[in-house]
Amino acid sequence: MDDKIKQLLQQLGTAINDSISSSEDVNEHIQRIRDEGYNLYVVLDATIGLNRLGDDDETRAPDPGAGMLVKSDKQVQFRIDVNDLAMLRAMGIDPTRKVRGARKVEPLAATSDDE
Numbered sequence: 001m002d003d004k005i006k007q008l009l010q011q012l013g014t015a016i017n018d019s020i021s022s023s024e025d026v027n028e029h030i031q032r033i034r035d036e037g038y039n040l041y042v043v044l045d046a047t048i049g050l051n052r053l054g055d056d057d058e059t060r061a062p063d064p065g066a067g068m069l070v071k072s073d074k075q076v077q078f079r080i081d082v083n084d085l086a087m088l089r090a091m092g093i094d095p096t097r098k099v100r101g102a103r104k105v106e107p108l109a110a111t112s113d114d115e
Contacts, residue, residue: 001050009048016046039083 020026033040080088080095088095 005050012048013046020044039081 030040030042085095
């Protein structure tokens with residue numbers, strides 16, 4: 001996929017995100033849920049298929065997700081609230097601990113059952 005189409009796909013993704021984020025109707029429904037005492041997050045996943053006009057294999061069904069990854073130069077940022085932290089810790093994950101380097105694991109000594 002050339003750089004121009006990658007840029008156009010990234011702009012499409014940004015436009016979709018902006019239109020949903022700025023929707024008064026969407027924000028109204030989100031607020032209603034929050035008013036009921038829930039913390040809400042929304043994750044949307046979109047698959048975009050591309051076929052160049054005039055390709056001979058128009059009859060073939062597109063492979064969803066094949067070559068459709070649009071990477072962003074933006075650094076991912078997120079917030080973890082107390083509920084998220086409690087859930088992660090319940091699963092044995094502590095997101096606040098520092099990441100250590102990989103540990104070396106020594107192989108077990110060979111044992112003999114003949115003794």
